[in-house]
Amino acid sequence: MIKNLSFKNFYSFAGEAVIDFGLGKKPTPSGYDIEVNRERYNKVIAVVGANGSGKTQFLKPLAFLRWFVTRSFLGTDPDHIIPIAPHRLHGEESTYFELEFMLKGIDYRYQLELTPRAIISEALYEKTSSQFSYLFKREKTEHGYSFKQKGFPFSKPQAEKLRGNASLLAAAHSYDVAEARPFIEFFNHIETNIISSGRRPFQHGAVIRAAEQLQKTPDLLKQMSVAMSKFDLGLDSVDIRELARPDETDKEEQVFVPFGTHTTEDGRSFELSFFEESSGTQSAFVLLGPILRTLQHGGIAVIDELDNDLHPHLVPQLLEWFEFDHSNPHQAQLIFTCHTPEVLNLLQKHQVYLVEKRDQSSDAWRLDDMTGLRADDNLYAKYMAGALGATPEL
CATH class of the missing domain: 3.40.50 (Rossmann fold)
Incomplete structure (x- = not known):
């Protein structure tokens, strides 16, 4: 403290x-x-x-x-x-x-x-x-x-x-x-979104880094899923999957990507990669990571x-x-x-x-x-x- x-x-x-x-x-x-x-x-x-x-x-x-x-x-x-x-x-x-x-x-x-x-x-x-x-x-x-x-x-x-x-x-x-x-x-x-130049700017790579951290801690991922759905972003749940993508040299690398489940009022559901979600949803996902880690660990x-x-x-x-x-x-x-x-x-x-x-x-x-x-x-x-x-x- x-x-x-x-x-x-x-x-x-x-x-x-x-x-x-x-x-x-x-x-x-x-x-x-x-x-x-x-x-x-x-x-x-x-x-x-x-x-x-x-x-x-x-x-x-x-x-x-x-x-x-x-x-x-x-x-x-x-x-x-x-x-x-x-x-x-x-x-x-x-x-x-x-x-x-x-x-x-x-x-x-x-x-x-x-x-x-x-x-x-x-x-x-x-x-x-x-x-x-x-x-x-x-x-x-x-x-x-x-x-x-x-x-x-x-x-x-x-x-x-x-x-x-x-x-x-x-x-x-x-x-x-x-x-x-x-x-x-x-x-x-001390969890923070500040670096020496000021507030850390949002970048898509931050979504992958946040997902990689969350997939190592299932309890924290569950809390994130509940939090994102409570925040009324149109999400029912959040899941993280390991996918292959080409790196800068065209070699395959494994990355962790979050997916959101959406459900309509009549019960139909579909999934979207977070890179298909709004920038606000992506930035909220990144922001909540350090906050939830602080609540979990002190x-x-x-x-x-x-x-x-x-x-x-x-x-x-x-x-x-x-x-x-x-x-x-x-x-x-x-x-x-x-x-x-x-x-x-x-x-x-x-x-x-x-x-x-x-x-x-x-x-x-x-x-x-x-x-x-x-x-x-x-x-x-x-x-x-x-x-x-x-x-x-x-």
């Missing part, structure tokens, strides 16, 4: 920005609460704002940390530039991340400071009693890196020689350090432009999956951006962030941080009237 994330000098955010899932004691309990050790946290957070305000950049840190912690060691060359960008007016300054999360009942804090060319510092802390104690610290020096560890048995000589564009956690995992595995699994459970789904692939009337149905224990047994979390202000009718003020760009720098705030905004206020009406900010200037 993610408790909070702060970051600074990252893309359009020059100053510090915070994504806080914590509730405190004041908000009225809702179905979107996670209670741990008498503290409450959000299951769902919506991010709303005008085009170009920085909504995607607000979610990018979670997508970047997933990649960096799990894949930066084996997935990059030694001279590879780290795929981040500081604010254009602060290009000579470093970027900073701090993530607090809970894993198997224990609180951890991960800190990372870096530039596109090298890590400046990386550290992992574990909460013991009321304080955090480091598991490891890695800091850049004139001749490489210094390294300290307590209970994280990665070789000191290896750590100090580790190249500057790779996470120590990723390297430790590749060297079979057992203590790194739980953290790799945690970050791998973790957090980080989804940009949720309403781009789903009709706004379907968003409440999706949010309900995260609300109830029977559909969300592992207390999975969801954070998403959208352009549909009606989402303000579905959530409370502590479950909504607004993002606005001021003087070429993005700023974000949670609605319960606004003075004078009451719990029973009509958030949608106030937003549409411009009283909350984060609306287009027309």
Whole structure:
């Protein structure tokens, strides 16, 4: 479970920005609460704002940390530039991340400071009693890196020689350090449709990749089939078949293709390959994959432009999956951006962030941080009237 994330000098955010899932004691309990050790946290957070305000950049840190912690060691060359960008007016300054999360009942804090060319510092802390104690610290020096560890048995000589564009956690995992595995699994459970350039564009190949993942998990495929039929796309069920097709060299390759069954009112039925379905049906199929995996295994789904692939009337149905224990047994979390202000009718003020760009720098705030905004206020009406900010200037 993610408790909070702060970051600074990252893309359009020059100053510090915070994504806080914590509730405190004041908000009225809702179905979107996670209670741990008498503290409450959000299951769902919506991010709303005008085009170009920085909504995607607000979610990018979670997508970047997933990649960096799990894949930066084996997935990059030694001279590879780290795929981040500081604010254009602060290009000579470093970027900073701090993530607090809970894993198997224990609180951890991960800190990372870096530039596109090298890590400046990386550290992992574990909460013991009321304080955090480091598991490891890695800091850049004139001749490489210094390294300290307590209970994280990665070789000191290896750590100090580790190249500057790779996470120590990723390297430790590749060297079979057992203590790194739980953290790799945690970050791998950040499911997202965001890449370094922004929201991952829809491509037909994504349908095949999603089908290949689903055919390996029959329970998840069943959930997908039920979900697609509930979303009133004219489908009764979804099946996946392995078919042969020519590759770029005209050799046969096996691919997995989803098929939808359609039934008329008088009982007649027929099948269509998903490549004969609408682009909306295809994109919904791809989008639901990471969301359903998050609900099945736990973790957090980080989804940009949720309403781009789903009709706004379907968003409440999706949010309900995260609300109830029977559909969300592992207390999975969801954070998403959208352009549909009606989402303000579905959530409370502590479950909504607004993002606005001021003087070429993005700023974000949670609605319960606004003075004078009451719990029973009509958030949608106030937003549409411009009283909350984060609306287009027309």
